[in-house]
Amino acid sequence: MGEGLSAMAVLDEAPPWLGFAARRLGGVLLVLTALVVITFAIVQLMPGDPARVAAGANATPDQITRMRHDLGLDRSVPAQFVDYVGNLLHGDLGRSFHTQENVADIVADRLPYTAELALLGIVVILVVAIPLGMLVAVLCQNGRRRRLDGAFTFVTGFVGSTPEYVLGTLLVYVVGIKLGWLPVAGAATVDALVLPVVAISLGPVCTIARIVRRETAVVLGQDYFRTARGRRLPARRLYLRHALPNLLTSTLTLAGLLLAGLLGGTVIAESVFAWPGLGTRVVEAITQRDLPVVQGVVLVLGSLACLINLLIDVVLGLLDPRTLSGKAAGS
Template identity: 65%
Template structure:
């Protein structure tokens, strides 16, 4: 007995010490995400630096002008730092980023930071409204179709939904934007075709950006809702004859949001690219219009700055989605939640 008591006493501190050494799930989550964020930022910085190296043509010749002689081109090369070794150029680029200096536009001589600061609010407004429309339309639509077609009912509705969302989701943003302008601005004349002078000018660009993500996310929500509705706890809840609103919003919606947001985060981040394209179609004064001008003029600092800014925004958006998932389902903090 004494031997057993000694073993028990010796084992007790070790058992009691485990909770003290156990790391908080949020701390582990934060460390993992910070490591991932650091890796993404390093990749973004490297890629944006190499843009100038990979784009055909000589940046010094572009800066010096088409009529410049060899001496002027060499002066431009020295001014850009292109006469330095590649490692030194990269160190100078990173140093500028740490100081908040993204360079100067070749075309206008403006600081790239000032250009982005003046254009970013327009892009952010368009992207935010498009994301809001996607969430407000896709989630209820997908849930409604899944509920209406539960158990193999209403096959025509199910087929029509699948066909319609597949067809609409396959149309590129710029083609859809052109069609919207043709119908609502030219034929009907009810909405402006371009510009940002009135609030109604946002309607067509938002629709052009949002339609494809709505179709994709609605199909995801429908699939996840159908999976949730087949669970035993949902059968029990229906057996208690709970009101439909309570049944689906309180019991079904929270359980399908985890997987929906996991895939939805990728869709919403992808929408930034669609926003850039649509801005050019509607002459919206955001980053998209400016980066197209920069590409045509080979204005490399502006291209670098815009690509880096959009990459950081997409990364932060995915980080926000991960935090929301952690709040909604703490199992995702440790990676133990079932993910699609």
């Protein structure tokens, strides 16, 4: 009994970052386990016979039977799952049914393009959305500039609810075709990045800006902020030191979900702008029923989304150490 109490006391006295790391590591392992199960189930749940697809349209019944044996589809489902997990642990994502390339090589070739697009999108979202939301909240404080507040609410609500492929198509037509300002496809030049990044960023920028506007309005009404304002501090110090840190915790908590979902928008934008990333490749794989490629890309994109959420949690821990204990910022 005494040893149990002493062990609990040691855990209670452990550094906050240790408990934070243990919780987040457990969460990451659960998510990755779910991803592995889901990607394995793709082969089991997809209609049709994967062996027939892999063998080709003109394959004979004997060739299909041989292919089913080579793919391990003639074994029990648990045995197939064990083989799948074992291959993943060795970095083997399988081979494309159509090109016979290693899926790991396909991912390695395409991932840098998707990562470039997603990272630039995240930077644009945070750099634009947070100042925009704060600016509107400050300008419209205490009921001032109601027209500006109404216009901001309408525009951000409308754009934020518009799908990425619609925004992308409009950008292609207006900016690329009608005005001819920027290229609308490919990745040959730096200019080709602009329209895809704008397409995936516009919706999250509007949504996060609305969140920041609301959280800033709450912060501006707090007693500590009114006290700081009463000391006649410079506006730059007032808002950057006393307002920004206090609204970032709740803002980033919600924004983390949006930023992880940004990968889905990236996949769609890549198809619209013919960007040579994982998105265009997985669309091709789905239409061709190239299941190993679909499995590999879904697993990688899901892992990236998990990594983004983990990074957001680390940033929150650095900004507000109270979040390391798992308690709400306001508790």
